[in-house]
Structure formats: structure tokens, C-alpha cells
Amino acid sequence: MDVMRIHALKQQLEKQIAAFSPVLLKDFPIKTYMELIDRYPKVGNYTYMSPEVKKLADTISRSCSSEVFESYHKCLLLSFIERAQEKSEFLSLPGEIRTYYSLNFERIFHDIESGVHEAGFYLYPSDKFLKDLGVCSLRLIPAGAQKLNLSPLPADFLFRNGTSQFIIGLAYVLFELRGFRPLYNMHTDSHDTHLMSEFNPAGWRNFLVRAADLIKLNPSVKGVFGKTWFVDPQLEKISPRLCYVRHIFNRNGGRFFYLGPCTSGIEDAVYKSPTRKKLYEYGKYIPKEYLGVWSGRSLIQWAERQKALMQ
Ligand SMILES: CC(C)(COP(=O)(O)OP(=O)(O)OC[C@H]1O[C@@H](n2cnc3c(N)ncnc32)[C@H](O)[C@@H]1OP(=O)(O)O)[C@@H](O)C(=O)NCCC(=O)NCCS
Incomplete structure (x- = not known):
């Protein structure tokens, strides 16, 4: 992304902030906020907020209006985008992933520039803001149909469906994954139009091949996981065209474990x-x-077969 454009938009926002709260940016420099986010553990969900960031965000929100705090957060996102493109962490990523980052940076920039989002979008605990923050700070990896962050596999699934799920699940973790952490946690980001345009069988296959490539580059990552309603076998009758994700996993070495109904899953499923x-x-x-x-091992084997078929 063009650094000059980012810089110009940041300056515009800084002027708006200074007009309402002249000392805000001096009292709470964006750089300090960025440094605190940089200290987040590498393995952790994009929704994670450290106690230090919570404290800083609370103090800032008490010092200005929510509108000004939103402008402050927009500046934070732009500052991260400005910096991301020079970071070795970014430059060492596969070219396709860098392209997805660029598309996301463009989208986030455009959304800020055109002011498309409703009030509150750029404030905690807005999930969409946290996803954008995760992408800009390079903690959330856009990989096509899904975004990924490093996370431990939540162990509670072992206790959700009786003894057999406990035994089969534990055996899978011990012998196939070889540990609970870290894995790539998959996320759907429904406000990312580009991601949504790839939410289809070919898009998912390409995304999983990219995830396998990322695991090859980071062999300590044990596999991928995600929690969702759209792999529920009930959909075979209700929404058969949505069953391809479950089929790709089931037919090629992935596993599913029952979790049960939950409010957010119900809202998403009927949305x-x-x-x-x-x-x-x-x-x-x-x-x-x-x-x-x-598991990474099985996913990589499947991805290699896919690549051979695509040649
Ligand atoms: C997950 C999600 C992206 C899948 O979207 P999708 O691929 O379009 O599939 P859906 O089954 O949800 O489709 C919804 C509607 O779009 C239309 N549609 C989808 N695919 C279609 C197709 N190939 N042809 C025609 N219409 C289609 C249909 O009207 C369908 O409604 P219907 O079930 O009454 O027929 C979408 O349901 C969503 O954004 N949900 C909310 C957020 C969410 O669940 N995130 C995941 C959290 S884990």
C-alpha cells in the first residue's frame, strides 16, 4: 500500500483528534499502544487483550469521547499498516499470503477513509475491529476463505460428549497432533468481502493448501482447527450445498468433535x-x-496431492 496515502489519512485523523482533545496523542502516544500490542504472546486468540492494553484503553476512553477514541483506534490501525510492510515477519511470508494482507490493508484503509462503519465499530469489544487489529498487527493471517491465528487447541471438547469422545479425542491429540499447542485457529470474517467471495468449495480447498504451506514453513504448528455450526451433519438435509467443508475434512484425515448448541452458533446459523x-x-x-x-502432517499430505492434481 502507498505509504503517502496512509500518512495523509493519519494526519487528517490526528487533526480531528487534536481539535477535540489537544493533548490526547501526546499523553497516550500511538507508539506506546503499538508496543504493548507487540508484547502479546505469539500464541493467543485475536480477541486477546493484555491487562496493560485494557488499562491503557480504559484510561484513554475516560479522557475523551467515544468518537475521538474511535479516531484514535483508526490511527492505530493505519500506523500498524504503515509499519507492517517493512517487517521481516511480513516479508518472509509466502507471496500469496502477502497479497491477502495487501487486500486487507486496502479494505481497512478504504473503510476508514470512507467512514462506512457505524459508531462503535472501532471500539472494544467489537469483533470486527479486533479482527482488523489482528490483521494490521500481523497476528491474524488472512489466507483466503479463512483467517488464521496461532492458538492452543481448547481442551474442553474432550468433556462435551461422553467417554468415547474423551478417549478418541485424547488419542488424536497425543498420537496424531502430538500436543495441544500451537495450532492455527480458523476464523470466518464476514465483513471481509474478498474472504466471503472465496467461501466456496474451490476457495476452501485453496485456503487449506495455503494453510498446509504455512505449516511447512512453521513445523512447530501442529495443525488447524475451528469451531463452527456449518460442519454439523444435520445440514446434509437442510443446507446440502454447505456440506463441502465437512466432506473435505472427513474424507482426507480431518476429525470432528461434538460441542453442542450455543447462542452465537445459533445466531450465525440462521443469520x-x-x-x-x-x-x-x-x-x-x-x-x-x-x-x-x-493435523499438519495429514493436511500437508493432502495438500501435496491437491497440488499434483492441479498441475
Ligand atoms: C457461513 C456463511 C458465510 C455461509 O454462507 P453461504 O455459503 O452463502 O451459505 P448459506 O447456506 O449460509 O447461504 C445463505 C443463503 O444464501 C443463498 N445461497 C447460498 N449459496 C447459494 C447458491 N449456491 N445458489 C443460490 N443461493 C445461494 C440462499 O438464499 C441461502 O439461503 P437458504 O439456506 O434459505 O437457501 C454464512 O452463512 C454466514 O455469513 N453466516 C454468518 C456468519 C457465520 O456463520 N460465520 C461463521 C462463524 S463460525
Whole structure:
């Protein structure tokens, strides 16, 4: 992205901030905020906030209006974008992943420039803001149909579905994954239009091949995982065209573990589909979440076969 454009937009925002809170940027330099985020552990969800960042964010929010704090956070995102493109961490990524980062930076820049988002978007705990912050600070990796961050595999799935899930799950972790951490946690980012345009069978296959390439570059990463409602076997009858993700995993070495219904899963499942909404309202469908896991070793083998087929 053009650094001059970023710089100009940042200056514009800084002027707006100074007009309402003349000392805010001096009292709470963006650089300090960035340094605190840089100290986050490498393995952790994009929603993580350290106690230091919480304290700083609370202090800033008490010192200015929420509107000014949003402008401050926009400056923070732009400062991260400005810096990202020079970081060795960024430059050593595969070319395709760098391209996805660039597309995301463009989108985030454009959203700030055109002011498309409703009030509150750039404040905690807005999930979309946290995703953008994760991307700009290079903690969340845009890889096509999904975004990835390093995370431990949450062990609670072992206790969600009786003894057999406990035994099979533990054996999978010990003998196939060889440990609980770190894995790439997969996330759908529904406000990223580019990501959504790749949410289809080919897009998912290409994303999983990219995830395998990332694991080859980072062999300590044990695999990928994600929690979602859209791999629920009930969808075989209700939304058959959405079953391809479950099929790719199931047929090629990935595993699913039952988690159960949860409020956010239900909201997401009925959000876009009139069919699922109606069935849910009639009590004929209760969305259930599953944990999908695929070990790096098996994913890489599958990806190599895919690459051979694509040649
Ligand atoms: C997950 C998600 C991206 C999948 O979207 P999708 O691939 O379009 O598939 P959906 O089954 O959700 O489609 C919803 C509607 O779009 C239309 N649609 C989707 N694919 C279509 C296709 N190939 N042809 C025609 N219409 C289609 C249909 O109207 C469908 O509604 P219906 O089920 O009543 O027929 C989407 O459901 C979503 O954004 N959900 C909310 C956020 C979310 O769940 N995130 C994941 C959290 S883990």
C-alpha cells in the first residue's frame, strides 16, 4: 500500500483528534499502544487483550469521547499498516499470503477513509475491529476463505460428549497432533468481502493448501482447527450445498468433535439463511457446533496431492 496515502489519512485523523482533545496523542502516544500490542504472546486468540492494553484503553476512553477514541483506534490501525510492510515477519511470508494482507490493508484503509462503519465499530469489544487489529498487527493471517491465528487447541471438547469422545479425542491429540499447542485457529470474517467471495468449495480447498504451506514453513504448528455450526451433519438435509467443508475434512484425515448448541452458533446459523431460520423457529432445527481439527502432517499430505492434481 502507498505509504503517502496512509500518512495523509493519519494526519487528517490526528487533526480531528487534536481539535477535540489537544493533548490526547501526546499523553497516550500511538507508539506506546503499538508496543504493548507487540508484547502479546505469539500464541493467543485475536480477541486477546493484555491487562496493560485494557488499562491503557480504559484510561484513554475516560479522557475523551467515544468518537475521538474511535479516531484514535483508526490511527492505530493505519500506523500498524504503515509499519507492517517493512517487517521481516511480513516479508518472509509466502507471496500469496502477502497479497491477502495487501487486500486487507486496502479494505481497512478504504473503510476508514470512507467512514462506512457505524459508531462503535472501532471500539472494544467489537469483533470486527479486533479482527482488523489482528490483521494490521500481523497476528491474524488472512489466507483466503479463512483467517488464521496461532492458538492452543481448547481442551474442553474432550468433556462435551461422553467417554468415547474423551478417549478418541485424547488419542488424536497425543498420537496424531502430538500436543495441544500451537495450532492455527480458523476464523470466518464476514465483513471481509474478498474472504466471503472465496467461501466456496474451490476457495476452501485453496485456503487449506495455503494453510498446509504455512505449516511447512512453521513445523512447530501442529495443525488447524475451528469451531463452527456449518460442519454439523444435520445440514446434509437442510443446507446440502454447505456440506463441502465437512466432506473435505472427513474424507482426507480431518476429525470432528461434538460441542453442542450455543447462542452465537445459533445466531450465525440462521443469520443468512431463510430456510434455516424458518426451521429453527418451528423447532425443527437446533444448530449445533463442532470442533474440526486436522493435523499438519495429514493436511500437508493432502495438500501435496491437491497440488499434483492441479498441475
Ligand atoms: C457461513 C456463511 C458465510 C455461509 O454462507 P453461504 O455459503 O452463502 O451459505 P448459506 O447456506 O449460509 O447461504 C445463505 C443463503 O444464501 C443463498 N445461497 C447460498 N449459496 C447459494 C447458491 N449456491 N445458489 C443460490 N443461493 C445461494 C440462499 O438464499 C441461502 O439461503 P437458504 O439456506 O434459505 O437457501 C454464512 O452463512 C454466514 O455469513 N453466516 C454468518 C456468519 C457465520 O456463520 N460465520 C461463521 C462463524 S463460525
